[in-house]
Amino acid sequence: xxxxxxxxxxxxxxxxxxxxxxxxxxxxxxxxxxxxxxxxxxxxxxxxxxxxxxxxxxxxxxxxxxxxxxxxxxxxxxxxxxxxxxxxxxxxxxxxxxxxxxxxxxxxxxxxxxxxxxxxxxxxxxxxxxxxxxxxxxxxxxxxxxxxxxxxxxxxxxxxxxxxxxxxxxxxxxxxxxxxxxxxxxxxxxxxxxxxxxxxxxxxxxxxxxxxxxxxxxxxxxxxxxxxxxxxxxxxxxxxxxxxxxxxxxxxxxxxxxxxxxxxxxxxxxxxxxxxxxxxxxxxxx
Numbered sequence: 303x304x305x306x307x308x309x310x311x312x313x314x315x316x317x318x319x320x321x322x323x324x325x326x327x328x329x330x331x332x333x334x335x336x337x338x339x340x341x342x343x344x345x346x347x348x349x350x351x352x353x354x355x356x357x358x359x360x361x362x363x364x365x366x367x368x369x370x371x372x373x374x375x376x377x378x379x380x381x382x383x384x385x386x387x388x389x390x391x392x393x394x395x396x397x398x399x400x401x402x403x404x405x406x407x408x409x410x411x412x413x414x415x416x417x418x419x420x421x422x423x424x425x426x427x428x429x430x431x432x433x434x435x436x437x438x439x440x441x442x443x444x445x446x447x448x449x450x451x452x453x454x455x456x457x458x459x460x461x462x463x464x465x466x467x468x469x470x471x472x473x474x475x476x477x478x479x480x481x482x483x484x485x486x487x488x489x490x491x492x493x494x495x496x497x498x499x500x501x502x503x504x505x506x507x508x509x510x511x512x513x514x515x516x517x518x519x520x521x522x523x524x525x526x527x528x529x530x531x532x533x534x535x536x537x538x539x540x541x542x543x544x545x546x547x548x549x550x551x552x553x554x555x556x557x558x559x560x561x562x563x564x565x566x567x568x569x570x571x572x573x574x575x576x577x578x579x580x581x582x583x584x585x586x587x588x
Contacts, residue, residue, distance in 0.1 A: 310355075313326055362437050368381060375507070386416070390417045413570075439543070440521060449547065460516070
């Protein structure tokens with residue numbers, strides 16, 4: 303039975319070379335694949351799935367590895383971006399509907415960037431929500447004290463076992479408060495996330511995304527030019543990324559447009575679902 307029956311989604315499984323990737327799907331038409339960020343799961347797209355399906359798209363919303371019902375390797379090395387992009391490529395290939403549109407938010411945006419770079423034959427359009435291009439982000443992390451300060455929260459996730467212990471305390475109080483403070487989440491919606499965080503191994507899987515970030519040196523060698531139409535949707539009140547991360551990467555993505563949503567924060571698809579849906583559908587139909 304689907305987790306959210308009112309969304310009218312069906313559960314599916316993809317074997318991505320030893321990693322099991324769970325996703326839900328809805329609708330019929332051109333394929334659009336949705337990739338969530340931390341600390342969410344496919345339910346991140348609850349406002350977009352019905353709108354995209356009604357607009358004539360086949361929607362797949364993925365649980366990235368480490369989350370909800372997908373595989374949860376314990377080793378941090380299993381959460382490097384090339385492995386995550388490989389999972390997405392396997393889902394697209396299994397669908398038999400490539401090239402498709404790929405959309406990603408936060409960590410899902412980072413995975414979407416790399417999927418478009420490493421598997422260009424599978425992606426025809428790219429939509430990024432509040433996730434800077436890796437080149438711009440790494441540049442600002444090197445030279446901007448303000449961006450480094452905004453990223454200081456990542457230090458919390460680096461030690462072994464302790465972050466999981468603290469996040470689990472008092473029925474995920476840290477995570478619950480973070481969502482309530484940073485986005486337009488209802489109490490019932492947050493309870494859906496609690497169910498996903500409670501899956502065995504989920505907290506370690508989620509945290510390992512940040513632990514794997516310590517291996518940044520090889521990232522620049524992975525960068526490829528993206529020669530497909532790309533849309534960035536940006537909630538301007540994002541507390542984690544500076545506006546400078548939106549600049550000076552045009553040589554890597556020459557065909558890009560940026561749409562700002564001034565009154566929204568990091569969880570832009572939750573804060574402004576109507577505007578995000580309008581932008582995504584308009585771009586996907588282009």
